[in-house]
Amino acid sequence: MDVRQLTYFLAIVDTGGFHRAAGTLYVSQPSLSQAVRALERDLGSELFHRIGRRAVLTEAGRALIEPARAAVRSLQTARASVAAVHELRSGRLDVASMPSQAIEPLTTLIRAFSRRHPGVVVGVKAVSTSRDVIEAVRTGAVELGLAASHGPLPQKEVSSLELGRQRFVLLAPPGGPFSGRTGVECGELAGERLIVGQPGTGMRAYVDSLRERGVAFTVAAETEHRAALLPLVLAGVGLAVVTESWRDLARRAGAEVLDIEPATALRIGLVSRRGSLSPAAAAFLDTVRTKTAAP
Template sequence: MDIRQLQYFLAIVDRGGYNRAAAALYVSQPSLSQAVRALEHDLGSELFHRIGRRAVLTEAGRALIEPARAAVRSLETARASVAAVHELRTGRLDVASMPSQAVEPLTTLIRIYSHRYPGVVVSVKAVFTAREVIDAVRTGTVELGLLACAGPLPEKEVSTLALKQQRFVLLVPPDDPLAGRFSVAREELSGRRLIVGQRGTGMRAYVDSLHEQGVAFEVATEIEHRVALLPLVLAGVGLAVVTESWRNLAHRAGARVLNIEPATALNIGLASRRGALSPAASAFLATARAEPGGC
């Protein structure tokens, strides 16, 4: 067994099949298959069921995922530690982020980090819930993750650095009767059409809680693609409850941003795996700690 075989195995898992994995790795499909067969021979067990063009994990394959990620991540950390001697001139940092936190504070953090370490490539993985962030960090899919939650930040499975809170705000088009206001009471959302995200997110949980409190809004659109929120608001499809990380972007696009009263906020944190981190991840954490007010 060697690290290349584990990397090939994980590429098939992450890409969903041999052909996509081979394309991502820039190797031929027969070479990839041969490496996986050799790994299976060393382990004495099949890792995938071949069903047509699909590769379905066996029980042994599922058991290998987490230790394989740990092994690959440990090698990457070792290589990065050597590269740190050269002041992080090169390298890669994998970060998972929920959509709103990818707007802010991730944008600011990457801007500062990239200015200090221009040779390090920051790769951002999109996830939609705090649970997905924790799982991605815990299993080694990424080293760091930005998450938001209504309650205390998780500390059981990962380490978290508390950043600032983000309150909920309302996005409205410039011609809406509310557009000239600074704030809106949550009861005033009754009778309005809202664009909402998918279940499992903090934003959706907040909107659902309003409904439970008797705010009788209508759901205009339920959407996972946050990039469509602003266009839908500006097109008059509905209003959107988001976190204030959207404030500057929404203003530049021409939407109006109103505080929702009474104020309710999410706690924002930067999660890291327990144990040694690569120099690139350690430097990113240091960047976050150094920002006034947690970014």
């Protein structure tokens, strides 16, 4: 067993098949298949059921995921530790983030980090919910992640550093039902058509809570693609409740942004895996702490 085989195995897990994994790794599919078969022989168990072009994990394959991630991460940490001697002139850091927090505060944080360490590539892994962020950090898929929560940030499975709060705002098309206003009472959304995100997100939970409070709105569209919210609003499909990280972007695109009263906000935090971090992750966390402590 070697780290190359484990890397190939994890690529198949993350992409869902041998063909996609080969493309992601820039290797031929026969070479990939041969490496995985050698790993299976070494372990004495099949890791995947091959169903057409799909690769479905066996029980043994599922058991290997976390140890494989830990082994690959350990090697990456060792390599990055050597690079740290050269002041992080190269390397890579992966950060998991939900779409809204990828706009802000992640953009500002990456800018501050890149100014200090321009040779380190920051990869942003897109996830849909805060639970996905925590799971990605906990299992070692990434070392850091940006999570949003209605309540206290998690501290049991991961470490959390609170960065601030983001209130909910309403995106509306120019000339829409609340044109020219800067704020709207949540009860005024009754009878409106709303574009909502997928269940499990903070924004969807807030919209669902409005309905529970008796605000009878109509769902015009439900999208898992958060990037589609703003175009749908501008096209007049409906209104959207988002966090204020969208404010500047939405205004530049031509949408109207209204504060929703009473103010309700999500807590935003940077979560990190427990235990030792790679030099790049530790440097990113130090950058965030410095920026958070600044007046």
